[in-house]
Amino acid sequence: MQKKKSSIGWRNENKHPSLSEVFSSVSVPKQKGIWKKLFAFTGPGLLIAVGYMDPGNWATDIAGGAKFGYMLLSVIFISNFFAIILQHLALKIGIVCERDLAQACRDHYSPFVSFILWILCEIAIAACDLAEIIGSVLALKLLFDIPITWGVLITAIDVLIILFFQYKGFRYIESVVAALIFTILVCFSFEIISSKPEIFPILKGIVPNPEIMKNSHSFYISIGILGATVMPHNLYLHSSIIQTRNYPRTIEGKKMAIKYATIDSTLSLSLAFFINAAILIISAATFHKAGHTEVADIMDAHKLLTPILGSSLAGVFFALALLASGQNSTLTGTLAGQIVMEGFLNIKLKPWIRRLITRLIAIVPAMIASMIYGEKGTTELLIISQIILSVQLSFAVIPLVNFTGDSEKMGPFVNGPILKISAWTITIIIVLLNLFLLYNTLLGY
Structure with a gap:
């Protein structure tokens, strides 16, 4: 027999706070100082931004820049706009x-x-974890020439690192993520300066070009960029970690929290846009300009960067950014896994048990592929992981948009007409493009 919906629009009352060990643990100043409040809310957005610069996004950005120069920058820009809206809802x-x-x-x-x-x-979180493992493994191979199989095993050690920071406090996790994002930013800043891109074509590339739709290959890569934009686990993650802030649980307190959390999210995703755009710009300024238009692989990109740019540091910074990206994604993937299991099943597992289960699910296929197929096998797994994430995305976005548009659930905070139309339009576009990408990938196009 179904339980009757409560007066606030839910089937059941929520009895347990999300991530109870860190719920409302980060203090927010009560005085009206804007900058102090903004600093207090800064952090969750950075953890979310990690999902938009993980190793799974690199291949499409590299392929897009190598094949079509700066033309697909507009696709990254539009994708980032979609992300800002959906993360605001989360x-x-x-x-x-x-x-x-x-x-x-x-x-x-x-x-x-x-x-x-x-x-x-x-399944989607395991696929995302798989992409993180592959990114870290490829980076270890590039930096230290560690065999792929050994690299897979080494990535399992990061469980201990994550647990250490979880017990230290949530602000420590945010600080580690911020430091790794800064590392990625520095690395790609060096790459952009070294590649000497042309400013006017970059600005032109941000404006949508009709040629993208006319060329089947550019359209397909565009779908890949759009399809991998919003990571489904990010929507679960953001809706949870924002509750780590100790803001007043009143109408005014929630208005204030939404305001500052949205600023944090928007600024952080703008940083993610810069990094994703940087990958495409570097690819366009080096590979496309030099005639290497078929580059679509992380390993191939690394091999060509040093001779084209004439600097041995180019490949090192590229690999270092990849390692930081993989490790950053590992941190957020761990939290997302915990949130999803506790939220859906209303049960709690010790973090090390939850992490071990997720890691084993991802390590086993990565290990088998690396032993049988080597580097090529890990690249194929990276593509498969993105397909799985694309399929899952619809099952996260549709409930989110539906719930935030329900006045019974949201009360005075329900989505307004413009936001509601925008959210459903974005949802339909993402769902259709992901289905199209899945269809073409399965048919081998």
């Missing part, structure tokens, strides 16, 4: 409803539907 549901997206699904849908959504989400 933080909004966490603040207003005091539920993460997983808890919201559990408290809205039937147990059977919630279980299916949980299974799909776990």
